Amino acid sequence: MTRIGFAQMEPRVGELERNLILLQDVLREAKQESVDVLVLPELANSGYAFENLEDAISCSESIPGGSYSKELLEYSSDGRLVVAGICERRNDSIFNSAGVFADGEHRATYRKAHLFNKEKMWFRPGAEEPPIIEYNGHVFGVMICWDWIFPEFARILALKGAHAILHPSNLVLQYCQNAMRTRCLENGVYAITANRTGTERGLAFSGGSQVVNPKGEVLLSATEEFVGIMHIDVDLSEADDKMLTPRNDRLKDRRPKLYRRIIESL
Amino acid sequence: MTRIGFAQMEPRVGELERNLILLQDVLREAKQESVDVLVLPELANSGYAFENLEDAISCSESIPGGSYSKELLEYSSDGRLVVAGICERRNDSIFNSAGVFADGEHRATYRKAHLFNKEKMWFRPGAEEPPIIEYNGHVFGVMICWDWIFPEFARILALKGAHAILHPSNLVLQYCQNAMRTRCLENGVYAITANRTGTERGLAFSGGSQVVNPKGEVLLSATEEFVGIMHIDVDLSEADDKMLTPRNDRLKDRRPKLYRRIIESL
Numbered sequence: 001m002t003r004i005g006f007a008q009m010e011p012r013v014g015e016l017e018r019n020l021i022l023l024q025d026v027l028r029e030a031k032q033e034s035v036d037v038l039v040l041p042e043l044a045n046s047g048y049a050f051e052n053l054e055d056a057i058s059c060s061e062s063i064p065g066g067s068y069s070k071e072l073l074e075y076s077s078d079g080r081l082v083v084a085g086i087c088e089r090r091n092d093s094i095f096n097s098a099g100v101f102a103d104g105e106h107r108a109t110y111r112k113a114h115l116f117n118k119e120k121m122w123f124r125p126g127a128e129e130p131p132i133i134e135y136n137g138h139v140f141g142v143m144i145c146w147d148w149i150f151p152e153f154a155r156i157l158a159l160k161g162a163h164a165i166l167h168p169s170n171l172v173l174q175y176c177q178n179a180m181r182t183r184c185l186e187n188g189v190y191a192i193t194a195n196r197t198g199t200e201r202g203l204a205f206s207g208g209s210q211v212v213n214p215k216g217e218v219l220l221s222a223t224e225e226f227v228g229i230m231h232i233d234v235d236l237s238e239a240d241d242k243m244l245t246p247r248n249d250r251l252k253d254r255r256p257k258l259y260r261r262i263i264e265s266l
Numbered sequence: 267m268t269r270i271g272f273a274q275m276e277p278r279v280g281e282l283e284r285n286l287i288l289l290q291d292v293l294r295e296a297k298q299e300s301v302d303v304l305v306l307p308e309l310a311n312s313g314y315a316f317e318n319l320e321d322a323i324s325c326s327e328s329i330p331g332g333s334y335s336k337e338l339l340e341y342s343s344d345g346r347l348v349v350a351g352i353c354e355r356r357n358d359s360i361f362n363s364a365g366v367f368a369d370g371e372h373r374a375t376y377r378k379a380h381l382f383n384k385e386k387m388w389f390r391p392g393a394e395e396p397p398i399i400e401y402n403g404h405v406f407g408v409m410i411c412w413d414w415i416f417p418e419f420a421r422i423l424a425l426k427g428a429h430a431i432l433h434p435s436n437l438v439l440q441y442c443q444n445a446m447r448t449r450c451l452e453n454g455v456y457a458i459t460a461n462r463t464g465t466e467r468g469l470a471f472s473g474g475s476q477v478v479n480p481k482g483e484v485l486l487s488a489t490e491e492f493v494g495i496m497h498i499d500v501d502l503s504e505a506d507d508k509m510l511t512p513r514n515d516r517l518k519d520r521r522p523k524l525y526r527r528i529i530e531s532l
Contacts, residue, residue, distance in 0.1 A: 117511040151417035152525040180447035245383040259418040
């Protein structure tokens with residue numbers, strides 16, 4: 001069994017020191033609770049509601065060189081996996097990224113490819129498909145928040161062998177939680193969506209962080225206002241079984257030759 | 267406004283004459299109610315639970331030459347669109363097909379590409395992507411039942427310009443109705459799922475036929491046992507608007523170059 005969980009948090013935009021202390025509190029609790037795989041929200045280091053590019057730049061750090069990354073790296077060193085959303089500066093660009101750390105190593109940086117609303121005003125979109133990370137005999141995929149509405153991304157992670165999708169989020173619309181049940185069901189994977197809570201500059205976040213199993217059942221769900229950690233022990237190898245009937249494998253039954261239109265530009 | 271609806275029916279396997287009478291009753295009612303776009307269940311002419319290939323062959327007909335098709339064609343002649351699931355014989359093969367008829371013309375035959383469970387024992391899978399049909403200034407896509415679990419197919423229909431997905435079904439699992447909310451939301455389309463009801467050779471069908479709008483909201487839903495027609499007037503052009511925020515177009519925001527893995531075989 002693997003103990004997987006999320007931290008539902010309330011970062012504040014621009015308050016980097018305060019957000020770092022929130023992180024330290026959360027990681028301390030996760031250690032005490034022996035959580036193996038922990039997912040934090042999107043832009044956990046910085047907060048979300050920037051007003052302009054300078055605002056975003058002033059909240060950014062490099063991965064894994066920055067102070068938020070260093071805390072995550074240190075936490076991961078005794079055999080844990082953690083992923084958190086980080087406002088990332090890289091060369092001259094700012095990305096809405098997720099840093100993945102396991103066993104004391106920086107294992108991946110995913111840069112959000114589908115930007116939501118005003119994010120387009122300061123972030124550069126990622127240019128790569130979402131990554132997987134191997135840890136303790138299982139495979140973990142990463143996508144960020146609004147990626148959920150594009151079924152192509154969860155699908156790609158499943159095709160790359162993900163047992164679970166780690167999904168840092170800052171959700172404002174009410175659609176994602178139910179849609180993630182479909183993402184899990186259609187791909188036969190677990191998903192851990194870590195959302196934030198609170199309000200920033202009039203933008204209210206919907207909480208409701210959750211863990212969903214490969215049948216699309218919600219195993220664990222936070223309220224809108226909850227702050228803290230929730231976790232559950234699951235057998236991730238259940239995601240190896242893609243059969244939904246004695247003759248239907250959710251992935252092998254696909255007809256890739258009929259899907260070519262998916263990769264054509266509009 | 268367009269009056270769209272479904273017929274939730276209880277065909278019986280092998281009872282072709284009885285099933286044809288059910289069709290005539292349903293079409294009479296649809297005419298009285300001035301339904302513009304009507305969706306019937308999968309395999310409405312034949313019933314579902316065949317025991318072997320001979321069983322399926324004995325229930326098959328050609329499209330549009332068969333007697334079920336002829337009724338549908340005749341019905342469509344005064345400016346209506348209708349789609350129904352038909353057990354189709356074509357050359358030496360049997361397909362789980364949907365015949366589409368509009369304005370007195372046979373407009374398309376879609377052959378189910380993703381077969382469910384025992385269907386693989388008698389049906390040959392379709393070899394083409396799902397079709398669209400233009401009717402009265404709007405675009406209608408067709409997929410059949412289990413196609414729902416493959417997000418690629420609903421996506422393809424949306425990319426081809428569908429305002430609404432017409433979805434003849436014989437559902438036995440309980441997942442589809444909720445998943446179709448995600449299909450509509452992620453693509454910004456309407457969907458009409460026409461399911462059957464009743465039990466055949468121990469196989470219980472779940473009813474719950476429904477109409478969903480481009481926000482993933484269920485506009486109309488039948489009970490498990492309902493038999494008859496339900497319809498609603500909608501503005502199908504709402505599906506032209508793919509924006510979910512001032513800066514997010516569900517289709518144009520896609521990143522096709524990052525989706526290449528979708529078309530690779532496993």
